[in-house]
Amino acid sequence: MKKGKVDRAWLAQHINDPYVKLAQKHQYRSRAAFKLIEIDEQDRLIRRGARVVDLGSAPGAWSQVLRERLARPAGEGGGIDGRIVALDLLPMAPIDSVEFIQGDFRNEDTLARLEQALGGQKLDLVVSDMAPNLSGVAVADAARMADLAELAIEFAQQHLKREGALLVKCFHGSGYSQIVERFRKAFVTVAARKPKASRGKSAETYLLGRSPKNSGRHLQGDGRTAD
Secondary structure, eight states: OHHHHHHHHHHHHHOOOOOHHHHHHHOOOTHHHHHHHHHHHHHOOOOOOOOOEEEEEOOOHHHHHHHHBBBBBBGGGSSSSSEEEEEEESSSOTTTTTTEEOOTTTTTHHHHHHHHHHHOOOOOEEEEEEOOOOOOOHHHHHHHHHHHOOOOOOHHHEEEEEEEEEEEEEEETTHHHHHHHHHHEEEEEEEEOOOOTTTTOOOEEEEEEEEETTTTOEEEESEEEEO
């Protein structure tokens, strides 16, 4: 009975959420679109001609925003000026001009498929809205979140251009300071972003790293770089 009350409360909040209504109005697949829109308006991350990877992309709201930002005017033939490759463990309905790979980012075979799709091209931006399935055990959940952040950082260091950027979701709480420190070791500049579209009670925040250090060099398991 208690669970039912909680579910009804969440549903009522969701239905009355202004960002949910805006997402429906603009035909975004989720309210998360407005998190990326707000961060991009502040930091100017998405530029015409950019090559972008969207990690944890399903249901596709961030890929929709990326596609809008890279879209060519109708007079230039449509399509996008740039490239978007999206990846998620879950299936994602197609989005025009977005290449989708279904697989687990933690799996080496999936990473190999992603790297093959990139064809050696360096990236301007990597965005990650990935989050683990939360167990409710703070220490375990923090470790899972840190693992995803670490994988995203390693991927970005190997594939971003020198002036490229990585935007990653994480949560305040156990392990957050360690993720921030890892970002500081990996990027020239690091900033935290809490968009208004993130629910006020949520511990969710986003870390933005710019200009990766040791860009393109292979990271060993202990975090050192190998020539």
